[in-house]
Amino acid sequence: MFEGRRSGATASGDGSIAAAGAIGVAQTGPNSMAVCAETAVFLTSETSQTSATALPAQVPRTMNLPDRTGGLFVGRERELRLLDEAFEQTGGVVVHAVHGLGGIGKSTLAAHWAGRRVADFNPVWWITAESRPDLDAGLAELARALHPTLVGTLAEEALREATLQWLSAHDGWLLILDNVSNPADVDWLLDRTPNGRFLITTRHSGAGWRGVAGLLDLDVLELPEAVRLFTRIYDGPSDGVEELCAELGRLPLAVDQAAAYCREAGITPRTYLEWLAAYPGRLFAATTEGGDTERTVARVWRMTLDRLADTPLAERILRITAWWAPEDIPRELLTDLADPPTVTDALRRLSAHSMIRLRGDVISVHRLVQAVARTSDDGAGAVDEARRTAGELLDRAMTRAQTARDGMRLGRVCADHAEVLAGHVGDDSEEVDVSRLLAMASAFLGATTAYGRALALGERTVALVARKYGPDHVHRLAASRALASVCENAGERERAVAEYMRLAVDCERVLGPDHPSAIQARIRLCRAEIKGPDPLAAALALHEQLERSMWLLGPGHPVALEAVVPFITFFRVSAEVRPEEDGATAVEAIEGTLAQTADSLIPGDETLAHMKWELAAARTAVGDVAGAVAVAEELVDELRQRWGDADTRTFRARVKLVAVLESAGETERAQQLASVLLADSERLLDDSPSTRAVRKRLSAVLERTAGPDVTRVTEEGL
Numbered sequence: 001m002f003e004g005r006r007s008g009a010t011a012s013g014d015g016s017i018a019a020a021g022a023i024g025v026a027q028t029g030p031n032s033m034a035v036c037a038e039t040a041v042f043l044t045s046e047t048s049q050t051s052a053t054a055l056p057a058q059v060p061r062t063m064n065l066p067d068r069t070g071g072l073f074v075g076r077e078r079e080l081r082l083l084d085e086a087f088e089q090t091g092g093v094v095v096h097a098v099h100g101l102g103g104i105g106k107s108t109l110a111a112h113w114a115g116r117r118v119a120d121f122n123p124v125w126w127i128t129a130e131s132r133p134d135l136d137a138g139l140a141e142l143a144r145a146l147h148p149t150l151v152g153t154l155a156e157e158a159l160r161e162a163t164l165q166w167l168s169a170h171d172g173w174l175l176i177l178d179n180v181s182n183p184a185d186v187d188w189l190l191d192r193t194p195n196g197r198f199l200i201t202t203r204h205s206g207a208g209w210r211g212v213a214g215l216l217d218l219d220v221l222e223l224p225e226a227v228r229l230f231t232r233i234y235d236g237p238s239d240g241v242e243e244l245c246a247e248l249g250r251l252p253l254a255v256d257q258a259a260a261y262c263r264e265a266g267i268t269p270r271t272y273l274e275w276l277a278a279y280p281g282r283l284f285a286a287t288t289e290g291g292d293t294e295r296t297v298a299r300v301w302r303m304t305l306d307r308l309a310d311t312p313l314a315e316r317i318l319r320i321t322a323w324w325a326p327e328d329i330p331r332e333l334l335t336d337l338a339d340p341p342t343v344t345d346a347l348r349r350l351s352a353h354s355m356i357r358l359r360g361d362v363i364s365v366h367r368l369v370q371a372v373a374r375t376s377d378d379g380a381g382a383v384d385e386a387r388r389t390a391g392e393l394l395d396r397a398m399t400r401a402q403t404a405r406d407g408m409r410l411g412r413v414c415a416d417h418a419e420v421l422a423g424h425v426g427d428d429s430e431e432v433d434v435s436r437l438l439a440m441a442s443a444f445l446g447a448t449t450a451y452g453r454a455l456a457l458g459e460r461t462v463a464l465v466a467r468k469y470g471p472d473h474v475h476r477l478a479a480s481r482a483l484a485s486v487c488e489n490a491g492e493r494e495r496a497v498a499e500y501m502r503l504a505v506d507c508e509r510v511l512g513p514d515h516p517s518a519i520q521a522r523i524r525l526c527r528a529e530i531k532g533p534d535p536l537a538a539a540l541a542l543h544e545q546l547e548r549s550m551w552l553l554g555p556g557h558p559v560a561l562e563a564v565v566p567f568i569t570f571f572r573v574s575a576e577v578r579p580e581e582d583g584a585t586a587v588e589a590i591e592g593t594l595a596q597t598a599d600s601l602i603p604g605d606e607t608l609a610h611m612k613w614e615l616a617a618a619r620t621a622v623g624d625v626a627g628a629v630a631v632a633e634e635l636v637d638e639l640r641q642r643w644g645d646a647d648t649r650t651f652r653a654r655v656k657l658v659a660v661l662e663s664a665g666e667t668e669r670a671q672q673l674a675s676v677l678l679a680d681s682e683r684l685l686d687d688s689p690s691t692r693a694v695r696k697r698l699s700a701v702l703e704r705t706a707g708p709d710v711t712r713v714t715e716e717g718l
């Protein structure tokens with residue numbers, strides 16, 4: 001006997017049972033059998049099969065496309081044409097993947113293109129394929145659409161299988177798989193369906209698509225297209241629309257989001273632009289009433305970063321690079337963050353998910369990705385850490401670049417990023433030493449003939465350091481010396497004289513008249529005044545400073561050697577003016593000075609380079625052109641060894657070598673070098689007046705057969 005105590009039912013006797021509540025099946029006794037069916041569905045012979053024949057061979061026209069465009073689609077003529085061409089192929093399966101940054105309009109493009117081609121394919125079916133369950137559900141739903149009598153009759157798995165078998169047996173269909181996270185997620189589907197057409201949208205741009213799908217890299221809208229999209233949504237005052245669309249990086253989702261916000265909030269594009277600078281995190285997360293909270297700039301990219309959670313350095317790199325310029329970020333700036341494989345893996349994953357772009361050794365980040373990354377869901381600590389690290393990495397890189405071979409290239413790029421960082425954090429930042437970064441940036445810009453920016457940064461640095469440390473601090477004196485040097489190199493002689501005069505007075509007052517910095521300031525002041533209206537008086541003053549520096553510092557001191565250079569220039573000029581009378585003496589004097597200073601100057605030193613160029617010019621003046629070429633080539637080799645070909649010091653030397661070769665009658669070599677230098681000038685130098693003058697002279701070399709005198713380049717060179 002069994003007594004169901006908890007159910008309240010009892011039974012007695014052999015084979016008896018007790019039951020209470022819902023019983024599905026109950027049986028007792030030998031050879032007994034019971035069947036219970038609470039729900040019965042009768043299947044026809046047609047629908048009882050789960051093979052391909054469960055779906056009809058011929059289906060009515062079937063379409064499932066989301067309304068992603070809403071009449072707001074703009075531009076993309078090139079991309080639409082490329083998709084048309086890709087799907088014109090016949091025979092076999094055609095798979096094409098549109099990839100790009102989240103919010104760039106991949107799904108909108110796919111929906112618009114598919115909507116134009118509904119007459120060419122059947123069925124046309126859209127499946128959100130971010131995960132395997134999403135993909136399975138979309139395939140099962142297609143089975144229901146193709147044969148409505150299957151609704152409620154077959155399990156999801158059977159419906160999916162029926163769809164797969166039907167697709168494999170037919171062609172002429174188009175499946176759009178939206179937002180595929182990884183190529184591996186759809187490999188099995190492509191393997192099962194040898195016919196038909198697949199259009200895939202994905203943020204994944206990695207090598208996983210190679211051999212699987214043709215790739216269409218989707219970029220941002222052109223500015224007129226972005227403006228047109230904005231004004232289709234927002235019909236208010238147009239002031240600031242172009243500036244706002246440019247600031248939004250012409251990203252379709254951001255433009256759409258901003259226009260809808262302006263329309264609903266009743267604010268102008270100009271106001272939104274101002275708010276964007278002050279509250280980027282809030283605006284990028286904002287949506288309109290009833291809008292899709294998942295389709296905001298902040299949310300779309302947050303979902304991407306969540307997929308990279310197993311690579312913590314990836315998000316950290318994104319937060320650090322957010323404080324720099326969006327383009328031309330050298331990978332070597334990130335080398336201090338971790339070992340090379342770890343950094344490379346983080347960059348690889350960011351690139352594969354379209355959060356950054358990698359082009360060789362250069363990284364670029366969309367400016368809106370940067371704006372979102374400069375805010376943090378983790379609190380102010382993450383933002384402060386990233387900002388501080390961004391400054392530290394730039395500081396280390398520019399410090400290395402000051403003495404590194406090919407360092408000018410890195411320093412010049414870092415100068416751009418330092419300017420951007422300073423703009424974000426402000427001059428009085430506690431996390432970033434802005435004054436130090438701007439001082440180095442000004443020096444690199446001045447060395448590459450970007451004189452306008454170099455002067456502006458130099459002035460800003462002097463004011464900042466004076467405010468931060470006081471007018472008598474050594475940092476302020478160093479900043480003033482750098483500014484005066486840029487003025488001199490830029491050809492602003494009168495301003496250079498004024499800056500050096502002020503610096504000399506300040507150094508003598510703060511450091512004392514016998515300090516090397518005070519003596520150097522006086523020497524540079526005299527050097528600048530030599531090019532003025534009274535060169536004789538300046539030369540006499542310089543000679544006095546030379547004797548003083550020799551006595552106080554020693555003949556081999558770098559400051560004393562700076563005073564020697566102008567006198568060597570006088571020897572060269574005398575050789576050119578009176579070659580027969582003074583030429584031999586001038587050459588001998590310059591050679592003697594070089595021999596005396598050989599142990600004090602490192603090959604590639606700028607002072608040594610200046611002396612050697614004066615020797616080459618003096619030898620040319622006395623007819624020793626072979627000796628001039630030998631000196632010039634030796635110097636170019638020294639500069640290449642120390643600084644590399646990309647350095648502007650080496651470039652200047654090569655420009656002067658062209659003139660020396662012409663003077664020696666080696667026209668063909670001069671023209672070959674001039675041709676190379678013209679191409680290099682586009683890569684290495686800014687478009688400044690001095691750069692244009694050099695390009696003009698190099699172009700003239702290519703057009704003539706007889707060369708100019710070497711002194712022309714010596715006096716007018718970069």
